[in-house]
Amino acid sequence: MAKNKDKVQEITPMSEDFAQWYTDVILKTEMVDYAPVKGFMVIRPYGYAIWENIQSAYDKRFKETGHKNVYFPLLIPESLLQKEAEHVEGFAPEVAWVTHGGHERLAERLCVRPTSETIICSMYSKWLKSWRDLPYLYNQWCSVVRWEKSTRPFLRTSEFLWQEGHTLHETYDEAQAETLQMLDIYREVAEEHMAMPMIVGQKSESEKFAGAFATYTMEALMHDGKALQSGTSHNLGQHFTKAFDITFTGRNGELEHPFHTSWGVSTRLIGGLIMVHGDDNGLVLPPKIAPTQVVVIPIAQHKEGVLDKAYEIKKQLEEEFRVEIDASDEYSPGWKFNQWEMKGVPIRLEIGPRDIEKNQVVVARRDNGEKTTLSMDNLNKSIEELLEDIQQSLYNKALKMRQEKTFVAKNMEEFKEIIHDTPGFIKAMWCGDETCEAKIKEETKATIRCIPFAQEDLGTDECICCGKKSDDMVYFARAY
Amino acid sequence: MAKNKDKVQEITPMSEDFAQWYTDVILKTEMVDYAPVKGFMVIRPYGYAIWENIQSAYDKRFKETGHKNVYFPLLIPESLLQKEAEHVEGFAPEVAWVTHGGHERLAERLCVRPTSETIICSMYSKWLKSWRDLPYLYNQWCSVVRWEKSTRPFLRTSEFLWQEGHTLHETYDEAQAETLQMLDIYREVAEEHMAMPMIVGQKSESEKFAGAFATYTMEALMHDGKALQSGTSHNLGQHFTKAFDITFTGRNGELEHPFHTSWGVSTRLIGGLIMVHGDDNGLVLPPKIAPTQVVVIPIAQHKEGVLDKAYEIKKQLEEEFRVEIDASDEYSPGWKFNQWEMKGVPIRLEIGPRDIEKNQVVVARRDNGEKTTLSMDNLNKSIEELLEDIQQSLYNKALKMRQEKTFVAKNMEEFKEIIHDTPGFIKAMWCGDETCEAKIKEETKATIRCIPFAQEDLGTDECICCGKKSDDMVYFARAY
Known part of the structure; x- marks a missing residue:
């Protein structure tokens, strides 16, 4: 028998305590947990699946614009970090230092990368020969460590996942165009996939990246009226290429320093996603990013034909969408509704004996709570349209919220x-x-x-x- | 004018010095380079693209068998590493230790993960409640660090990329079935995608993983007659689940320790791929894994219509395959042939004025050097068949080599x-x-x-x- 406990775990209302609401949502949806080391997080399957969807949307755009993925080492010699003055000043206070390998003390300390400009530049200086080799358009997906005093999962953690693009160009104009192109790709994916409207622009001198010529940013507004810096793109000029003596033979036969950019987005975006769309019932996920787009919940599932029909619908929808079915007999439908609502799944389908009779399913939208019925004929097409509408509605709602604030x-x-x-x-x-x-x-x-x-x-x-x-x-x- | 230098960089013949051949191949094809820290590698775009193809083939199979991706922290407290006796003994001599965060000395040393059983078990012990939660089927893609004295890129490096699966099960039998299932998936992808025939079996006691109940392995044979351990799957029994006090309420209401597996493949596979298929001209890549499956090289490209036709063919093939065109006017066709041969691209298409007249392309196979012509009609279909044939031939050739050795x-x-x-x-x-x-x-x-x-x-x-x-x-x- 289904247990009669419709209420899932309580989430603190936003209006009461926004920070506690956030913590409740991320822990109770099992997106993330605190790691044994303070300030570090464990990204659980539900949180990681969101990251994979964000990652794949960005990776596709990076590749379409000619970028290739690479992997540079995790550990950077202290001497490399120190080569660019502003950079070391900015990062030295927050790096983790490796001092021993096995049982031996290292001759030189190594830092766990807080970002990879220095080690990448040291290799670029070895590889680059001619203007014909340019541009270098490389990107890396990895984790970085920055020792933080005050942390919050996704938003600010001592380790986070991100991508860092590092490019070299023949001219300043090309580097500037790249810097702005990548910012625009950041904005495009954030808006179109994550339904998060962005303000784009340039950082002031005091807020720019340590070692940058100019930093550009996209900024989102959260439900509590605070801003979230969601992605930055840096025109690094020749600061690093001079410090690391990166040169190439130019078209006129003379040695020149290339122009340099770097740009990154991180798991911080997940924090933004939560705080832009979420509500007092938990997560609200845009369809394009949701690990599960549709959940099918059988009603009176012990009655003949219900489970069969529910699985049949699941199978049919799976051809096009990310679908789960919740057919456990441990919990009541009401409990399941709340559970999947909390997880932010865009569409819930309910299917019971009466629905089967009428050749219909009951459809509940997570974004606005609307409940309606859909014919089982052409269900895939109806769901596709509904998901598109939800995606657009979430963006509109977030934009309206920002405008009002x-x-x-x-x-x-x-x-x-x-x-x-x-x-x-x-x-x-x-x-x-x-x-x-x-x-x-x-x-x-x-x-x-x-x-x-x-x-x-x-x-x-x-x-x-x-x-x-x-x-x-x-x-x-x-x-x- | 095209430079008349048909010879690309020389590769030491295998028969002369196999180790030098390997080094020449990986460096000259720009798959990898040595990092500033001894024993670490930089994976360049060509090497990383191969890794992405391997990764995506495995990731697909992991997900099809119900596994979900997660991310656990890079840094593990020393006390956690020490909880399982055999494990700490096995790994302690080769871990990198973080002793400082920013300007402060840490109260407890943290090791950069050499593998994640300990930190994952510490979280599992917090999460697991009931037999209903089982199995846990999680996987993580990440880098790990093991301080090695003697290193070679891909084969043995102080940092490498890998995946590590970590699962929990209600019974021993389920854990054993999982251990063998994952070994079989390892073998299947290695054989079907990488065309590398594998011997599968169990490790002896002295060769098993530190802390395992039993270790299973797939082993490949290299051109020089040496074996390469290419992937391992461990039945960890209850060693870790007892050490970390992971318990669940069983079906009979009593507390039990779950059974545990872990399994991993790494960038080492790329080393195997090189040493199984390569020859004196460089890399030979199986079509399913090759970053570029077909390279189009225009002949007499200054003649009217040649470049247009070459690009047209490229565009047509791109709908189904990974295609590059080499239309630079800096090098002669002969130089280009050698260059792309060295890079192991499975099929080279040559297209010149006479070919255009005859509505044909010249096709050269990298695996056996055969050169023939194909009609431009139904070219995609012909290429598809050819790639399949190359894939199968490479496997057969590798199997024959192994049998002979x-x-x-x-x-x-x-x-x-x-x-x-x-x-x-x-x-x-x-x-x-x-x-x-x-x-x-x-x-x-x-x-x-x-x-x-x-x-x-x-x-x-x-x-x-x-x-x-x-x-x-x-x-x-x-x-x-």
């Missing part, structure tokens, strides 16, 4: 009021001075998320902090 | 003669005593590769070493 501030008073009362993005003018940026951060904990490509006229050209004439509209927010 | 020895004199004159697999009887095994190893450097599932009657039942009555026929060989 995006404000304009013309002076610091307004700014502080917004940050306090209705956290979200704040559009404001900024003079470009780091002093103003630092002052705003100190007083409000809000940082400049980016100087967006899409500039707007806010009806003022005075810096929100010092009042000086400003050309740049920027997005401010408190951020993860 | 497999011998029977009935006494130590014969054994030593074979090892000296015609290295390869030696089938011989063995009493099961570790003393005999050690003595043979000391005198001949040959080890027991496995006790094969397919036992044969060698016409004697006396141990080759001590003469005692023996039940087991085993395979001996010198090995990588």
Whole structure:
């Protein structure tokens, strides 16, 4: 007999405690768990399957744009890390050091890669000969370690999975075009697959990557009004190629330093996915990324023909979609509904004796809770359309949420009021001075998320902090 | 003008110096390079693309058999490593130790995973509750570090890429079935995709995994007559589940320890692929694994229509195959032929003005050097058949090579003669005593590769070493 426990594990409501809501969701859906070492995470099958879907969407676009995957070593000699001054300053405080191999102390400490510019540049300097070899368009999927004091699974962990692209180009313009192309691919996959609308733009000097000439970013807004830096693309200029003495014989026969980019997205995107779409019942997953797109739940499954029909439907849908069936007799249908809702599966199909009689299935949408019936004729086609609609609806909903949480501030008073009362993005003018940026951060904990490509006229050209004439509209927010 | 240099970089002939041949092949085809840290490798695009093809063939089979991917942390606390006695003894001498995070010394040393049984078991003990949760069928793709003194890219490196499956089962029989199932999947993909015939069987006690109840292996034979352990599957019994106190409530309501397996294949397979199929001209890649299956080379490409036709053919073939075109005007066709031969591309298509006139292409097979012509009509179909034939021929050729290098020895004199004159697999009887095994190893450097599932009657039942009555026929060989 089915147990009569319709309530699954409780999730703290978002409105009560957003951080606890997040923790409840990631642990209770079994996406992730805390590892024995503080700050590290274990990515469980449900979380990893989401990562595989994100990964494959990006990998496809990288390959379509001519990039090839490679693998560089995990361990980097300390001397290599130190070659680019800004870079070592930025990363040295947060790297893990290997000092012993087996029973022996190493002559030189090795760091577990926090990012791979240095080791990759050391190899590029060996390989590159001629302008004919360029561009180098390489990417690597791996894990990196950055010793973090305060961590949260997916959002900030001492180890995370990511990809890092590392390219070399003959000219500055080509490197800049690559930097922007990869940012656009980041945005495209985030928006089209993960249904996460993005603000794209350039980072301020103080927020850019250690060693970069310019850093570009895509920023998403979470339900709690905080921003999430979701992917960055760096034009590294010739900083590293000079430090690592990478040269090539140019078209005119002279030795030149190539121009260099790097770009990365990580498992942090999963954290964003959760906080953009989730609700008080748990996860809400966009169909393109959901490990399970449709779950079939038999009703009164002990009655003749029900299980057979449910499996038949599963089999038919599996030809095109990622489908699960929950035919366990341990739990009631109500319990199952809640369980699969919590896991964010886009569509639930219910099939019972009366549905079979009427040649129909009951369909429940996770995104808006709508429940309706569909004919079993042409079911695959109906499901396909429904998944497309859900995908688009989730994007629209997230965009609407962001728009509702995006404000304009013309002076610091307004700014502080917004940050306090209705956290979200704040559009404001900024003079470009780091002093103003630092002052705003100190007083409000809000940082400049980016100087967006899409500039707007806010009806003022005075810096929100010092009042000086400003050309740049920027997005401010408190951020993860 | 095309440069007149038909000879590409020289590769040392196999017969002259097999080790140098191997090194020449892997470096000159740009599969791999030496990293700044001794014993570590950089996997370049051509090598990594082969790994991606191997990986995807295995991953597909793992998922078809119900396994899910996960990710466990890179760093393992020393105390966890020490929980299973045989395991720590086996691995402690070869792990890399992290002692500092940022500027701080860690309270406990962390090892960079050499394999993940310990950290995975520590999590399993937290998660597992009931027999209903079983089996756990998880797999992880990652890199591992084992500090090695003597290394060779792909074959033995201080860091390598691999997958490690880790499963838990209710009963011993289920764990044993899983262990053998995964070994069979290893063999199947190695034989069907990589065209590498395998001997499968059980490892002797002295050769088994540190902490295993029983280890099973697949062994391939290289051109130089040495064996390569190519994948292992371990029935770990309850060794780890007891050490890590993993329990579940059984069907009878009592607490039980589950049974446990682990299994892995690694980038070592790429080394095997090279040494089974390669020849004096370089790599020979099986079509299913080759990053490029067909290369199109235009002849007299400055003549009108040639390049257009070559690109047209490329485009048509790309719908079904992995195709490259080499239309650079820097090198002569002869140089290109050698270059792509060295890279092991299964099929080369040549297309020149006369071919266009005759509505044909010239086709050269990498595996046997045969050169013929094919009509441009139904070219995709012809290429498909040709690739299938090449795939099968490579397997047959490798099997024939192995058979020719497999011998029977009935006494130590014969054994030593074979090892000296015609290295390869030696089938011989063995009493099961570790003393005999050690003595043979000391005198001949040959080890027991496995006790094969397919036992044969060698016409004697006396141990080759001590003469005692023996039940087991085993395979001996010198090995990588």
